[in-house]
Amino acid sequence: MTSTETATLPGTPASAGAAVGPVVRVPEPLGEPPVGPVVAEDRREVEAARIAPAGAAVSGRMMDTAGTPGLAKEVSDVLYATAMMAEDPSLVEAAEGLVRDHGTPAPRAVYEAAARFVAALQAAGGYMAERAGDVADVRDRVVAELLGVPAPGVPVLDGPSVLVATDLAPADTATLDPATALALVTVEGGPTSHTAILARSLGIPAVVGCRGAAGLVEGTLVRVDGTVGEVVEVPADTAVGADLAAAGPSSVTGPVTTTDGHRIAVVANIADAKDAARAAGVGAEGVGLLRTELTFLSASSEPTPEEQRAGYAATMAPLAGKPITLRTLDAGADKPVPFLAMTPEVNPALGVRGQRLFDDGAERADVLDRQLVAAVGGAADAGVTLKVMAPMISTADEAARFVARARKAGVEQVGVMIEVPAAVLNAPELLAEVDFVSVGTNDLTQYVFAADRQSGPLAGFNDPWQPAVLRLLDQLCRAAEVTGTPVGVCGEAAADPALAVVLVGLGVTSLSAAASALPAVAARVSSVDLATAQQAARVAVASRDVASARAAVRDVLG
Incomplete structure (x- = not known):
């Protein structure tokens, strides 16, 4: 070179x-621990007894990290699952058996026992093979604990x-x-x-x-x-x-437009004040999704309206003067809220979740009313322009009921999330009831394909480039043109710069993603004219599968 x-x-x-x-x-991870020396028979029980406490110590540290306040649920879930591996009874018993039966030193016994699990996962292939690395990491941490050396990890x-x-x-x-x-x-x-x-x-x-x-x-x-x-x-x-x-741009500089002046709002997804500060730091034009679950997920009783108001104000304050779209409590399915005492469901992802928990006549409807009032107060305290939207809306009637209650609480701009395919099919009627809509592409994709987005084996379905999902977005945007309703996207799709161009071409008016993704998204959208974005949208929608959609758009964008 x-x-x-x-x-x-x-x-x-x-x-x-x-x-x-x-x-x-x-x-690199720890190397293999020594094979010997063989543990004397009268010392084997003592040596074997070291293994379970070492696994528990590793598990405990991971559990502590998983419980860090403000950690995203996806992150804590992975850590909890990994922590449980360190105390897995089958792994511990297999290692103890090697010590008792063969005099294998405890570090080597853990290494060999885990190697069998790793080999089995690798042989299974696909998603299971990708879990083999997690087992190997847990193995190395337990071995390090037994050897009394630092655990493997990322350097400072x-x-x-x-x-x-x-x-x-x-x-x-x-x-x-x-x-x-x-x-x-x-x-x-x-x-x-x-x-x-x-x-x-x-x-x-x-x-x-x-x-x-x-x-x-x-x-x-x-x-x-x-x-x-x-x-x-x-x-x-x-x-x-x-x-x-x-x-590699580090910030969003000024209003984002295509090269021929077509305006696109580039806004952030946030959950707390730290996220809001990051969004402000990269020049986000506002917030397209303020998740409110953190206020509720760890609460044994409903936070008071005053507590909620103060929390919202603190979260919004770094973005004073900008528009913020707050999503009302999206409880249920993978977000259980203790104080709601929700009845276990066979299929919670298709059950009583999101706005279904708080719709008119529901047992807990007043929880939503108090949240709406607190949100209005918090926005006033922070000096932001508030918009509010409800999750899991399927019909125009559901949307109309939510809009009426939000207006009663003092919210001026009221919208809904588009996550259920029925909401797209009902778009002509639904859009007439709201001021805006925002597409949650993550949930929409899982419902389109009947594929749980938490399921590794089904990960191929849950790709935002799926032409079936893009066709639904195309249908939604065409209906929104008729009613003049703004359409935002706040799912993972909006964080992909090339896919963001496709969304603009479809007719999406705002893109909301993690703050770190916004500069690249803004730069990519700003590099094309609207006609190019529309051509990218056409070829993506017409594609057979994810790979061909990506390739076709790459050919258009160069």
Whole structure:
């Protein structure tokens, strides 16, 4: 490679977005512990008894991390599941058996017992094979505990960096700070690995399965494109390197328009004041989705209206003067709320969740009324323009009932989430009842394909590039043109710069994503004219599958 050439390393896109920074390599996991010496028979029970406490110690630390206030549910769920592996009775008993029967030292016994689990998962292939890395990480942590050495993990980052590893464990990925961990690159893993899932939750660009990354040297300047799935290596002292470093925008600069002046609002998804500060820091024009579940999920009793008002005001304050769209409590399914004492359901994702819990006549309807009043007060205290929307709306009548109650509470701009396919099919009537709609592409996709988005084996269905989902969005936007209703997208689709262009071409008027994704989205949308975006939308909608949709749009956008 000459001084002006770049090396491009292909991989699998795992978390959308792009970032430029120097490589920091994550140390390789612990090596195999020694095979011997054989433990004397009169010491074997004592040696075997060390294993369970070591697993419990590892599990306890992971549980503590999982319970960190403000941690996204997707992150805590992965950590809880991984923590349970460390105390898995079958793993502990298998390791203890090796000590008792063969005199294998405890560290080696854990290593060998876990190796059998890893081999079985790898042999199963697909999603199960991607869990093998989680078991291996737990194994290494328990072995380190038994040896009395530091557990494997991510080094302390002195500044913004691109982390490169053979693989990253859930316990390490979950605690990364997007301000310093600019992007993740792994040699192994796939798009449904926990590294990928957590990177998306944290808004960190990621490329997995990048075999060429094994040769990247510490300190090398690279540009990671998590949307396309490639890592570009560039000498830092060249003009090309400087150009690539500049190619990753760090903020949204001013109102976002296509090159011919078509206006698009680029706003943020937030859950707390920390998220709001990040959104303000990157220049977000406002908030397209304020999740309110954090106020309720850990509460044993309903927060008072005063507590809710203060919480909303604190969350909104960093974005004073800007519009904020608040989603009312989206409880049920994967978000149980203790004080609601919800009845267990056979299929909660299709049950009483979201607005269905609080609709007129429901046992808990007054919970919504108090939340609406608190939201209006909190917005006034923070000096923001409030919009409110309800989740899980299917019909025009449901929408009309919610709008009436929100207006009674003092909300001027009232909308609904489009997450249920029926809402799209009912769009002509539903849109006439509301001031705006916002599409939750994550839930919409899982309902279109009857594929639980928490299920790894079904991950292929839950891709925002699915043409079936894009066709529904096309139908919705056409109906919205007739009524003049703004259509936003606040699901994962809005964080993908190329897909954001497709959404603009379909007629979407606002894009809402994690703050870290907004600069790249704004830059991509600003680089095309409306006609190009519309052409990208046409070819995506007409595609046969996800791969052909991506390829067709890539051909249009260049």
